Amino acid sequence: MTDRLARAQALLSDRGVDALLVTPGADLRYLTGYHALPLERLTCLVLPARGEATLVVPHLERPAAVAAGVALPIATWQETEDPFELVARLVGDVEVVALDDHMWAARVFALGAAIPGADQVLGGEIVAELRMRKEPSEIEALRAAGAAIDRVHRRMGEWLRAGRTEREVGEDIARAILAEGHLTADFVIVGSGPNGASPHHELSDRVIEAGDPVVIDIGGTTPEGYCSDCTRTYVVGGEPDAEFAALYEVLQRAQAAQREHARPGVTAESVDRVGREIIAGAGYGDRFVHRTGHGIGQETHEEPYIVEGSARLLEPGMAFSIEPGIYLDGRYGARIEDIAICTDDGLEVVNTTSRDLVRLP
Template identity: 60%
Template sequence: MGSEELYPPQRLAAAQRATAAAGLDALLLSPGSDLRYLTGYDAHAGERLTCLVLPAEGDPTLIVPALERPAAEASPAPATGVRIVDHADGADPYPLVTAALGGPVTAVGLADRMWAEQVLALRAALPGATQRLASEVLRELRIRKSPAEVAALAEAGAAIDAVHERMGRWLRPGRTEAEVATDIAAAIRAAGHVTVDFVIVAAGPNGASPHHGTSDRPIGAGEPVVVDIGGTMPSGYRSDCTRTYVVGGPPPAEFVDYYAVLHAAQRAAVAAVRPGVTAEAVDTAAREPITAAGHGPAFLHRTGHGIGLDGHEEPYVVAGNARPLEAGMAFSVEPGIYLAGRHGARIEDIVVCTTDGVQRLNTTPTELIAL
């Protein structure tokens, strides 16, 4: 797909309208997913200022270090209509921000993850301006994915599925989690990702820690192994998929029993997704069967998180989020059961809410996989 499909010029105009409606005079966006969403530029985050100045009215300006101007010009940003201005090493770049704003401002939205030193420098450069979060404006634009974004997420999903399909090549008793993770990371890149965002290989008791990572512990025969992996595609869109495996022998009987509960819960939660259903109702659909089976306290986390240019973004599928789902919302459905000191399991698919239901972007089987 072309960059104009993923990063269409009209996004800037839509963001300007939303900025004005939010009572902000401008957005000031440092490197990160918001800047890339609006311009397509995957900017380097460093001590030299890169900042998209997007006034509610007027022309947008992308301020970049002079040494990074070639990268900015080679990105999709110029096709969106952004003017590029550079600053030399040693020069104060903040007057360029003031000039790009074109006049006094009373309120600006800053990228949520802007470095503190830049936040404070902008406060000094714009002493009359209240600083708010740019997500107040951009959250609503980003939460519903366009068809091109859904296609990019589907491409990412297929790439990570291809890695899970090859797991039998690497996951064997006697190998350490770290050894397996090294092979998986190489496969994630070979499948088309430009970066490996995370590799969790959690065997036996380590599987009871949802964010375990890896260790030098060898994998034992018959141990359940949670494998949660994801990366970023050239498009900028992310993958994230978890499957649970058993290697080299039969798993513990109690594990087989609760995995069946987890499998049913994950399927029920996916099936609950459709427009108008609240995010917390999907969480409930996953949680009720697990609670009914006596494992409620062992489901330690929310059911899901949005995904796109960030690995975690809106909407969050969690109790208390009463927002109704809408077509184009993309998020994970990933219930888990974790028995401390023994083992754990998680099943995760990325799904998209469609106009009349749900589309799974990960299509490998969710049954317990014996290798």
């Protein structure tokens, strides 16, 4: 964590920012190793561009910070004290303070009042510059998360069948996500038939019918704090209609082309474009309604985003999803999603289950 703090300080200096203030969330966990609860009492990392960092915590939360292995000076405050004044004293006389992007608005205003002479700027992009380039230990954690969610997909035939509701299937999947090595089941999408045309459909009481295409998008967080996210499309109890089969073949070609194209030195938007052109060429351009992918790590969605308009060059260590989809409103949808990591000269895909249309009895 010391190296991460030092690299963050270097970025602060480069950007003319005097201090970074980070409250509970993924940025705090990344920088300090402390998964602090987002309580009404203020916990805040005070990271100056030069000098020693300090973690401000309520007095009653100090044992939790120590138990988490925080290797920083810890400054505590009592119930009747003003924690924002404590932060202001630690920050000192500065001109520019960066705040984490997810800080509660009440805290933004309180810090503005406590440090009135400083301009406030967003600090999320500073930490994102570090988080999007994964360290070897993080890559190993993402591999383990990918293997765990793959094990759930390989068991899909245990639960997914005609005559059951999406909710029944989803509850079984959620239990399996935990059983296969995750600490939490973060999301379960079971989009059967017309519900598959809604990319963020979750669960409903719709009964799955024979011949239904079913989009299964699932993910969780492992005990190491890293996320999984993988989508496969299934057909249950029969054969899909001819158009769906043709549509799915287009989707497979698009996703394969994106996996082949993605590597260090290409832009994020170019990965999106090569798949989108294939889908548009088959007449489904307006049915691919979301970006190709998102970064992943300690959060399911983080930088880099694989989307038109992002000229960011991919670099070794960047981890992201490749997940094109085609959605026909009122009929069905399909999506294929893998998590991939840029290597020095190519791409490592951590999800290894079949990308074919999986047919279940």
